[in-house]
Amino acid sequence: MQATRRALLASLILPGLAHAQGAWAPDRPVRLVVPFAPGGSQDVLGRLFAQTVSQAVGQNVVVENRAGAGGMLGAEAVARAAPDGTTLLLATAGQLTIAKAIGRRLSYDPIADFAPILHLSDSPVALLAAPDLPASDLGRLLEHCRRAPQPLPYASTGIGTNTHLIMEDLKARERLNIEHVPYRGAAAAFNDLMASRIALMFVSVPSVLGFSGGQLRVMAVTSRVRFPAIPEVPTMIEGGVPGFEASIWTGLAAPATTPAPAIERWRQEFARALESDLVRSRLASLGAVANGSGPAEFGALLRDDLARWTRVAAPLAVRLD
Structure with a gap:
């Protein structure tokens, strides 16, 4: 009986070992x-x-x-x-x-x-809003941007970047009256956002987490579920934009x-x-x-x-x- 068990165990293990030993491996750096x-x-x-x-x-x-x-x-x-x-x-x-x-x-x-x-x-991106915008949540923010009599300026970290295209996608889906102002990076855009020279921007979550120049109004994140580092911030989907995700x-x-x-x-x-x-x-x-x-x-x-x-x-x- 013990010999039979050993044989059965070997039949189960040895093919796996042979497969592992025969797996491809690099032969140089x-x-x-x-x-x-x-x-x-x-x-x-x-x-x-x-x-x-x-x-x-x-x-x-x-x-x-x-x-x-x-x-x-x-x-x-x-x-x-x-x-x-x-x-x-x-x-x-x-x-x-x-x-x-x-x-x-x-x-x-x-x-x-x-x-x-x-x-x-x-890594999702976060939607930020200027301090003086009259909107307490994402739905009201989007409605404000739809009804704006003049295009509201939004920032990106450059033409053709993630943050530019994600905002343009949102603009088209939600019919927002906004216009693009490209920046060379997030830092200068943050300064203009806090001073209300621009109204909106998408920015990477790490940039939000690393910002130390004041309180940012983070309206939503583009992940499917809330992001662990900022769990108090709702998703775009929760805020009323069905299926809107970006990473x-x-x-x-x-x-x-x-x-x-x-x-x-x-x-x-x-x-x-x-x-x-x-x-x-x-x-x-x-x-x-x-x-x-x-x-x-x-x-x-x-x-x-x-x-x-x-x-x-x-x-x-x-x-x-």
Whole structure:
């Protein structure tokens, strides 16, 4: 009886061991291309994942910062790399959906030239209102913007950015009488918002959490559910804008035609890192939450995102090149 049990146990365990031993593994150091300069939130995330995953795969995962052209230089480097599983891209919408949606001239196709691996994290944006606007909640704010006799100025962190396109989407859906005033970053826009020189703006949750210049009127967030760091703030959906969600997402991708075993190994290892207390606590400090959706779901997000921002950008005639 004991021999039979041992044989049965071996039959269950050994195939799993054989599969694990035969799984694809990198045979040389791996590049994780971060398409931004060192020191920013994406660089922090990239280095955190690289450190965690290196230990698991037995090879160094080295962060390579390839900043420039809104992240497109880094994406181009990955798209042209050998599809052997040793080059990865820490991707955002800026390179893989928004750039094409606003008509940037690209040397790569953001859908066809990449293999999606994992949707790593999401950070919603927050809708802010000037102190003197006569609105106590989102519904009243939107009604005020509809009825304004002259267009109310709203800020963004630049033409063709997430914050610009998200507001234009809201403007079209809710028929708001607002006009765009682009800024080079959130800090100057915050000052003008607090002085009521602008009326509205969308800004990343980390920027809200890090603001120390006074009390901001945070009207809503664009996540599906309330965001853990600011649970008192309702969502756009709760405020009366059905289905309105938006995220500054981060994902992992590889060159197209990277072998499926390599894609699956990286999905497993980065998903495992995403579940670690270290990564989750750091995400929270950066105003983000873990996602963990795999290649099929992440690929669907890319296609949906591209379609959404192409529709929003079409009437804007954005010209950046």
